[in-house]
Amino acid sequence: MQIRHGPATVSVAFLATAVRHMPDSLVLPVFAEQGGRTLTRIKYAIPATLLWLRGFFILCPGASATPMKKQITLIRHAAIADAWSGRYIGHRDVPLSDAGVERAQQLTQHLTGRNTQPIERLWCSPAQRARQTAQPLSQRLECPVTIDIRLHEIDFGQWEGLTFAQIQHQDPHRVDQWAAFADTFCFPGGEALPEFHQRVNAVVAAIHAEDCGHLAIVSHGGMLQSLLCALLGWPLQDHLKFTFERGSFATLQLEADRAVLTGLYNHDT
Numbered sequence: 001m002q003i004r005h006g007p008a009t010v011s012v013a014f015l016a017t018a019v020r021h022m023p024d025s026l027v028l029p030v031f032a033e034q035g036g037r038t039l040t041r042i043k044y045a046i047p048a049t050l051l052w053l054r055g056f057f058i059l060c061p062g063a064s065a066t067p068m069k070k071q072i073t074l075i076r077h078a079a080i081a082d083a084w085s086g087r088y089i090g091h092r093d094v095p096l097s098d099a100g101v102e103r104a105q106q107l108t109q110h111l112t113g114r115n116t117q118p119i120e121r122l123w124c125s126p127a128q129r130a131r132q133t134a135q136p137l138s139q140r141l142e143c144p145v146t147i148d149i150r151l152h153e154i155d156f157g158q159w160e161g162l163t164f165a166q167i168q169h170q171d172p173h174r175v176d177q178w179a180a181f182a183d184t185f186c187f188p189g190g191e192a193l194p195e196f197h198q199r200v201n202a203v204v205a206a207i208h209a210e211d212c213g214h215l216a217i218v219s220h221g222g223m224l225q226s227l228l229c230a231l232l233g234w235p236l237q238d239h240l241k242f243t244f245e246r247g248s249f250a251t252l253q254l255e256a257d258r259a260v261l262t263g264l265y266n267h268d269t
Contacts, residue, residue: 070254071117072207072231073216074224077125077133078103078247086163090156090190090222096132103247108136111216111249119143120212125151125219133247134218150199150206153220157190181237197236200226207231208257224250231259 078100080089096104111119124134124145131145138145159167168175177185186192204227207215219227225239231252243266244250251263 070210070212071214072252072254072259073111073119073214073249074227074244074252075107075111075133075137075216075218075249076221076224076244076246077127077129077218078107080129080246084161087161088156088159088164088167090153090160090220091127092160093128095128100129100247101132104133105136107133107247107249108140111137112140116251117214119214119216121210121215122146123148123151123215123217125149125153125223127152127220130218130220137216137218148203148206150203151217151219151223154196154222155187155191157187159187159190196222197226199223200230200236203227204230208254221246228252228261232261233259 077096079097080094080100081097084094119137119141120143122134122138122141122143122145124130124147126147126149130151131147134145137143159171162170171188174185174188178187181193183194184192200223203217203223207217207227217224217227221244222239225242225244226236228234228242228244228250229236229238231254242264244264245266248264248266250261250265253260253262
């Protein structure tokens with residue numbers, strides 16, 4: 001492939017040499033050309049760290065070729081009372097059970113004892129069960145908790161506190177709409193799916209914008225499974241293809257706009 005600068009056609013090697021000798025104030029319009037067809041036009045200002053021309057990388061002196069990597073740890077709140085087991089709990093504010101409090105301590109020991117980059121930021125849902133899970137981790141890290149309402153679980157409305165069997169008996173038509181992932185679906189008296197997905201996308205944007213090496217987020221099953229899908233570029237419907245149990249966590253590596261799932265730790269860790 002050759003590079004066309006203005007009316008002239010030059011080789012990549014020539015352009016790389018020219019870049020090293022250009023003054024700081026120069027702006028160079030660059031075209032990538034293949035088979036006589038212009039592929040890309042880049043307005044290239046000097047200095048710059050990286051120029052991408054259809055797979056060719058041209059580095060200026062002193063620039064780094066490795067983008068900053070960011071680690072993300074997604075933590076689901078620990079167990080709640082057995083009386084709520086198997087029931088849909090979204091915005092209803094229930095505390096951790098005794099076993100959940102103990103699990104939060106175990107999570108803290110595990111997450112701070114791992115041979116990974118230390119957690120630098122800690123975000124949390126405003127729900128009591130999430131804040132109780134985050135508290136021992138915050139204390140151990142000496143890191144304040146940032147409460148973000150966008151991390152709350154979906155609002156199940158009139159379905160809050162009910163089992164799936166009860167919901168299916170009372171409202172089978174809406175259950176079918178929910179199962180079909182209908183764009184217009186709304187939990188009766190609760191949150192619409194499009195609104196929830198907007199929250200998920202807003203959190204994803206905030207994650208990418210956060211300037212730190214390791215961000216931990218304490219939230220809920222529905223939110224975290226949807227976040228995983230969104231970060232990995234999967235359809236949000238795919239959240240049904242894996243489980244994210246209470247008191248468990250997942251780890252991801254972010255580099256630019258790309259995410260890689262490095263672990264999903266269910267059960268005992």
